[in-house]
Amino acid sequence: MGASADDHHYHPQDTIARTMRTTGLTGSVGLFASAVQNTLARQNVGPWGVFTRTGATIGILAAMGGTYEFVKTSSANLREKEDHWNVALGGFFSGAILGLRARTFPALLGYGAALATAMGGFEYTGGSLFGKRRDPNVDEFERREKLRTQWRTPGEQTLAELGEGRGIYGPGYAERRRERIKEAYGIDVPTSHPAAS
Template identity: 35%
Template sequence: MTATKDCISEAGKTAAIAGGMGLFVSTMQNTIQKHKEGARGVITRTGGTIAFFAAMGGIFTLGECAAKDIRGEDDAINAAIGGCAAGMLAGIKSHSFAKMGAGCAAVGTTMYAYEATGQLKGSFTDKTREEKKQHEKEFFKQKQTTE
């Protein structure tokens, strides 16, 4: 039961963060639209963006966490499953099975690639400070010219 509570709390945290990003996007949308709502338009006119971002973030985290619990492994496939679940939300919003499949494939593949490549940390993640400095010295070494 603890894993389920952890999944739900993590999904809630991610939904809150993604909702904050949705608020930012909604604010930008409200800024470029012409209407007489003023700042209230962030909620009344483009507020669906906030909910959509929050739902995408929450569903992704819940799907990833549930896949981890069910499969018993912590790997990139869990991110693909969570991404697929979140991507399907775009199709559900537009009432299209084709968009659900495309969203699942696109977001699932993107999240799988992100996780499988080490979350874009690069090759210096496991190196010590001295190893990084040595690489820097070798990389920026001046070539000796004989003239």
């Protein structure tokens, strides 16, 4: 019992370090997106157009990433729990940053609620597009063998529950079938089928 209690104990995280790292990462993504926008512009705006013309993309993405990580980590530290509600809170405030561009209160709430729902739901369902994450400490072969044998039922139990037929036949089925046909119709069924010519 003591080991499982230690496994579920929350360990506080460094909010500022994580926020700075995420802000830098999303700011880099924003810089790339701004460079692509600058490249696709019809006018020749020069290399500084990345900052002067489409630089708002850098700021918005950096602010969204930093806000998300700060709120998510702060919420986890305050609640001492790592779950989907932290992600939903971070998503709401991050979406609200995106909603600030529209300069209306409904847009702020709408973008926040949409991103909170999407990110919170994604985290609640396992945080992966490919299903729930597997425990790295469990051997995959042993896990699959356990799954194979966990729901396996003995053949006698299956026959008792379903009965014979439909591809499920117990030992001695041919003899029992022959006897039933003999009793019902008076026909002797041969024990072996004649060879095909």
